[in-house]
Amino acid sequence: MPSVIPRYFVVAESSHELQNPTSAEKLLRLGRRLSLGSGSRVLDVASGRGGPAVLLAQEFGCTIEGIELRPEFHAVAVERAAAAGLSERVTFELADARHHGLPDAAFDAVLCLGASFVYGGLAGTLDVLEPAVRPGGHVVVGEPYWRRLPLPVEYEDRSEPFTTLEGTVDIVESGGLSAVSVIASSEDDWDRYETLHWSTIERWLAENRQDPNAAGIRAQHDQAKRNYLRFQRDYLGWAMLVGWKRP
Numbered sequence: 001m002p003s004v005i006p007r008y009f010v011v012a013e014s015s016h017e018l019q020n021p022t023s024a025e026k027l028l029r030l031g032r033r034l035s036l037g038s039g040s041r042v043l044d045v046a047s048g049r050g051g052p053a054v055l056l057a058q059e060f061g062c063t064i065e066g067i068e069l070r071p072e073f074h075a076v077a078v079e080r081a082a083a084a085g086l087s088e089r090v091t092f093e094l095a096d097a098r099h100h101g102l103p104d105a106a107f108d109a110v111l112c113l114g115a116s117f118v119y120g121g122l123a124g125t126l127d128v129l130e131p132a133v134r135p136g137g138h139v140v141v142g143e144p145y146w147r148r149l150p151l152p153v154e155y156e157d158r159s160e161p162f163t164t165l166e167g168t169v170d171i172v173e174s175g176g177l178s179a180v181s182v183i184a185s186s187e188d189d190w191d192r193y194e195t196l197h198w199s200t201i202e203r204w205l206a207e208n209r210q211d212p213n214a215a216g217i218r219a220q221h222d223q224a225k226r227n228y229l230r231f232q233r234d235y236l237g238w239a240m241l242v243g244w245k246r247p
C-alpha cells in the first residue's frame with residue numbers, strides 16, 4: 001500500500017463501507033469475541049471511512065475513538081457516525097497515528113485493521129498498541145499473510161514483509177499477548193473488496209477524463225487488477241487476529 005499513489009486509494013475506496021476484505025458478519029463476530037458492551041472503550045487506529053467503528057458501536061453500544069490520516073476518509077466517518085445518531089459515542093480524530101501518543105492501559109480493545117504499515121510492520125504496531133490496552137483487554141490487528149509458499153518469482157508483492165499465518169500468530173505472541181482468535185477472509189470477501197475497486201475506478205475514470213491523475217490511476221488500476229487475478233487471489237490471505245493481554 002505505501003508504494004502506490006495516495007490519490008489512487010482515495011478514489012478506489014470511495015464506495016467501500018469496509019476498507020478491508022472482510023464482512024459485517026465477521027466484524028460482529030469480532031465484537032462478540034472481544035465481549036464488547038456499553039461499558040467498553042475502544043480505539044480504532046487508521047479508522048478509514050468509519051465502517052468498522054460505526055458497526056461495532058451500533059451493535060454493542062461501546063464507545064469508539066478513531067484516528068485517521070486522510071481528510072476525505074475522516075470526513076465520511078464523522079458523517080456516518082452522525083447519520084447513525086452515534087456522534088457522542090463514536091468520534092474520529094484527523095491525525096497521523098505515527099505521531100499520536102496513546103494513553104497507558106486506557107482501552108478495553110485497540111484495533112488496527114489493515115494499517116500495520118503505519119508503524120513499520122506488525123511487530124512495531126504491537127509495540128505501540130499493546131501498552132494502550134488494559135491487562136485483560138485485547139489488541140486486534142487485521143493483517144495480510146501468505147496462504148502458501150513458495151511464491152512465484154514473477155509475483156512483485158513477494159518483497160512485502162508478510163509471513164505465513166503461523167508466523168503472523170508467532171509475532172502476535174512475541175510480547176505479552178496470547179492469540180485467542182483468528183477471523184480470516186474468504187475468497188468471496190476478497191472478491192467483494194477487490195472488485196469494488198474495479199467498479200469505483202471505472203466509474204470515476206469515465207466521469208473524470210480530464211483529471212491530471214487519470215492516466216496514473218488507470219495504470220495503477222490495471223496493474224492492481226492483473227496482480228490480483230494472477231497471484232494475490234491465490235497467495236494472499238488476510239485475517240483479524242485477536243491478542244489477549246494477559247493480566
Ligand SMILES: C[S@@+](CC[C@H](N)C(=O)[O-])C[C@H]1O[C@@H](n2cnc3c(N)ncnc32)[C@H](O)[C@@H]1O
Nearest residue numbers: 018019046047048068069070096097113114115
Ligand atoms: C486499508 S484502510 C483500513 C481502514 C479501516 N480500518 C477499515 O477497516 O475500514 C487503511 C487506512 O489507514 C489510513 N492511514 C494510513 N496512514 C495512516 C497514518 N499514518 N495515521 C492514521 N491513518 C493512516 C488510510 O488513510 C486508510 O484509511
